[in-house]
Amino acid sequence: MTEPEKKASPRAKRRVEGRVVGFKPAAGARPRVAVTGGSGYLGARFVRALASRGTWDIVVLDLAPAANTPADVRHRFLDLNLPHSDGTVYKILKEERPDVLVHLAGVRSPLRDAVYAHELNSIGTLNVFGAAGEANVKRLIHYSTTMVYGARGDNPAFLSEEHLMRADVADHFVRDSVEAERHCRDFARRHPEARVAVLRFAPMLAAERRDYRIRYLEGPVALTMLGYDPLLQWLHPDDASEGLLRTLDTPEAHGVFNIAPDGVLPLSSTLLLFGTPSVPLPHGLAYVAAEAAWIAGLGTAPGDHAHYIRYPCVASNDKARKVLGFAPRNTTLETALEAARARRSAGRAIDFDTLDEVARMAAYRLEQRMKRPSEPKAPGPDGGEAAGRPAAVRMAS
Amino acid sequence: MSQLKTDAAQPFTPSLVPASPDERLLHDLLGEAGKLLADHPELASPRAWIDLWNLFLHRNQSLDLDDFGYDEAAAKVWHPLFDFLYRVWWRVTLSGVENIPNEGRALLVINHSGVLPWDGAMVKHGISQEHPSRRRARLLALDMFTTLPFLQPWLRQLGEVRACPENGERLLLRDELVAVFPEGVKGVGKYFRDRYRVARFGRGGFVRLALRTRSPIIPISVVGAEEIHPILFRPDFIGRVFGFPYFPITPTFPLLGPGGLIPAPTKWWIDIGKPIDAGLDPACAERPMIVNEVTDVVRSTIQQMIDSRLARRGNLFTGE
Numbered sequence: 001m002t003e004p005e006k007k008a009s010p011r012a013k014r015r016v017e018g019r020v021v022g023f024k025p026a027a028g029a030r031p032r033v034a035v036t037g038g039s040g041y042l043g044a045r046f047v048r049a050l051a052s053r054g055t056w057d058i059v060v061l062d063l064a065p066a067a068n069t070p071a072d073v074r075h076r077f078l079d080l081n082l083p084h085s086d087g088t089v090y091k092i093l094k095e096e097r098p099d100v101l102v103h104l105a106g107v108r109s110p111l112r113d114a115v116y117a118h119e120l121n122s123i124g125t126l127n128v129f130g131a132a133g134e135a136n137v138k139r140l141i142h143y144s145t146t147m148v149y150g151a152r153g154d155n156p157a158f159l160s161e162e163h164l165m166r167a168d169v170a171d172h173f174v175r176d177s178v179e180a181e182r183h184c185r186d187f188a189r190r191h192p193e194a195r196v197a198v199l200r201f202a203p204m205l206a207a208e209r210r211d212y213r214i215r216y217l218e219g220p221v222a223l224t225m226l227g228y229d230p231l232l233q234w235l236h237p238d239d240a241s242e243g244l245l246r247t248l249d250t251p252e253a254h255g256v257f258n259i260a261p262d263g264v265l266p267l268s269s270t271l272l273l274f275g276t277p278s279v280p281l282p283h284g285l286a287y288v289a290a291e292a293a294w295i296a297g298l299g300t301a302p303g304d305h306a307h308y309i310r311y312p313c314v315a316s317n318d319k320a321r322k323v324l325g326f327a328p329r330n331t332t333l334e335t336a337l338e339a340a341r342a343r344r345s346a347g348r349a350i351d352f353d354t355l356d357e358v359a360r361m362a363a364y365r366l367e368q369r370m371k372r373p374s375e376p377k378a379p380g381p382d383g384g385e386a387a388g389r390p391a392a393v394r395m396a397s
Numbered sequence: 398m399s400q401l402k403t404d405a406a407q408p409f410t411p412s413l414v415p416a417s418p419d420e421r422l423l424h425d426l427l428g429e430a431g432k433l434l435a436d437h438p439e440l441a442s443p444r445a446w447i448d449l450w451n452l453f454l455h456r457n458q459s460l461d462l463d464d465f466g467y468d469e470a471a472a473k474v475w476h477p478l479f480d481f482l483y484r485v486w487w488r489v490t491l492s493g494v495e496n497i498p499n500e501g502r503a504l505l506v507i508n509h510s511g512v513l514p515w516d517g518a519m520v521k522h523g524i525s526q527e528h529p530s531r532r533r534a535r536l537l538a539l540d541m542f543t544t545l546p547f548l549q550p551w552l553r554q555l556g557e558v559r560a561c562p563e564n565g566e567r568l569l570l571r572d573e574l575v576a577v578f579p580e581g582v583k584g585v586g587k588y589f590r591d592r593y594r595v596a597r598f599g600r601g602g603f604v605r606l607a608l609r610t611r612s613p614i615i616p617i618s619v620v621g622a623e624e625i626h627p628i629l630f631r632p633d634f635i636g637r638v639f640g641f642p643y644f645p646i647t648p649t650f651p652l653l654g655p656g657g658l659i660p661a662p663t664k665w666w667i668d669i670g671k672p673i674d675a676g677l678d679p680a681c682a683e684r685p686m687i688v689n690e691v692t693d694v695v696r697s698t699i700q701q702m703i704d705s706r707l708a709r710r711g712n713l714f715t716g717e
Contacts, residue, residue: 153544227546349448
């Protein structure tokens with residue numbers, strides 16, 4: 001009962017704010033942001049949230065406008081798969097002269113047509129950034145994923161932004177994201193005056209978004225690796241959108257930022273919440289089976305992508321917290337619960353109301369555990385005050 | 398997972414002691430899921446059965462993990478095993494537990510031995526049992542243990558993390574007790590003839606960690622663990638095939654097969670030394686000669702602690 005009410009009220013508020021926007025000064029006075037892929041799942045969410053503030057003039061560059069685009073958001077057609085798309089982007093950017101370009105366009109699930117995905121994710125980014133350089137755009141925000149770090153057995157528990165991108169080159173889907181980041185890096189090198197923020201988003205999970213993760217988690221059965229149970233992070237789409245907003249609000253944001261939630265959840269617990277039986281195979285066999293299922297059209301991702309159900313790839317959000325002021329509202333467990341509750345129908349032996357309480361308690365305890373001492377006590381005889389904070393803390397802050 | 402209940406009107410209240418004998422059998426077999434099924438026969442739909450199966454697989458786990466994946470509920474299940482090994486099998490004598498602070502960070506440095514890392518488990522168990530504030534140390538485990546199937550999720554549930562500077566620093570900055578084995582593979586896999594000779598202490602990474610986070614270093618010596626699996630030969634190429642860094646030939650392994658994995662019931666002493674606080678500036682972490690010097694002080698302290706305990710030790714199994 002409380003759910004629809006909760007959802008309705010901010011929407012109503014947005015409508016009111018949308019009307020107020022009409023009385024504000026002409027659009028030219030507001031800073032302008034161009035959003036490629038602004039009609040996609042995250043893009044549309046981000047654009048709606050940004051439009052409700054009324055402080056930005058928004059241009060969406062996408063194939064078609066999203067279903068419920070706010071009235072004052074303009075849409076311009078852009079297909080990054082057409083030949084000479086960089087010229088098209090350049091023309092639009094020259095006409096619109098945006099202060100910030102947010103590049104979200106791309107495919108977010110592995111496609112059977114790997115060439116198409118490569119053209120869009122890697123070459124598309126190359127073209128957009130090339131055009132942005134010619135059109136003299138001073139601020140860019142690029143969508144990337146924490147999967148570029150690669151799922152490896154020797155990953156630290158929390159991957160920071162300085163960590164190398166060690167994704168498997170055989171994994172086409174992630175390799176395109178790695179290449180896109182390289183194009184960003186090249187752009188930043190060629191245009192030292194521009195500020196380029198690369199946001200690496202943790203895997204997003206939302207009930208209404210039928211991407212390959214939801215399809216994997218829903219089964220009917222889920223392939224797992226015998227004896228492995230990696231920790232996963234699930235990012236709430238609202239938190240992802242919040243990460244984009246925070247970056248937009250931070251004019252000096254430059255470099256790589258992990259947009260990741262707090263808390264982790266093992267793969268087995270996620271499958272428990274979704275009510276999917278797992279089929280554990282020895283890892284030597286599991287890669288082959290995953291590839292075979294992918295070729296047969298039953299699988300959700302190619303075999304080389306199966307590293308992510310074997311080893312952890314968990315990112316730290318410390319830098320985004322400090323620099324962008326990003327504070328995720330949902331923990332990994334809460335996000336997974338929300339998605340699982342919406343996907344599950346009757347006949348379940350799991351009570352989500354009780355689990356919600358468990359998740360709330362867990363979120364509180366997690367906060368307590370993660371709390372770093374604000375004034376680290378120096379255990380040495382020379383005392384904390386004179387010695388100051390430890391080097392690592394000092395460097396980071 | 399004791400918080401589960403059904404959609405039915407009657408709430409499911411978990412209890413530690415099941416009421417009737419037939420319920421107890423189900424409860425023993427299926428855990429909370431069995432109790433649930435006994436209370437609610439209407440649950441027998443295919444989706445519910447999948448849930449019950451998943452719950453059975455999860456019977457010891459909780460969803461309330463810390464950010465490194467430590468699962469308090471799952472770790473509790475293994476407590477009796479460690480307690481048996483600690484009190485009965487190796488009859489561990491722990492001394493110097495007062496050297497571990499009641500709160501705040503500290504880096505425990507332990508000598509490594511015994512093929513399988515039981516020494517770490519015993520130090521951790523000893524501290525959690527005998528320290529007044531029952532502190533739970535977190536072991537930084539070798540890569541080879543954290544990437545092996547079955548061991549990976551198990552160590553994660555127990556609260557162990559992979560040994561790397563990032564993990565250690567994060568834990569120490571949170572004021573936790575962190576235990577390291579700077580000898581690494583050189584320590585666990587050493588020949589029987591090299592017993593109680595502390596190997597080279599890595600590249601001093603643990604000292605840099607302690608300096609950067611201003612943590613005191615607490616040296617700990619374990620005596621008795623060297624003899625649990627005496628390594629006679631080490632044809633390492635066999636181990637490489639299975640992904641192990643070494644392949645030990647002991648008097649019982651591989652002769653007795655899995656039975657060769659049963660460690661010898663020697664008598665153990667764990668001595669916890671006085672904290673070593675170099676009192677150095679964190680900037681010294683970037684000066685390799687200073688780091689090496691501190692490493693050497695810690696190493697020789699542990700060697701002395703071992704030597705003095707060995708001199709007082711009598712019989713290998715009784716200690717008399």
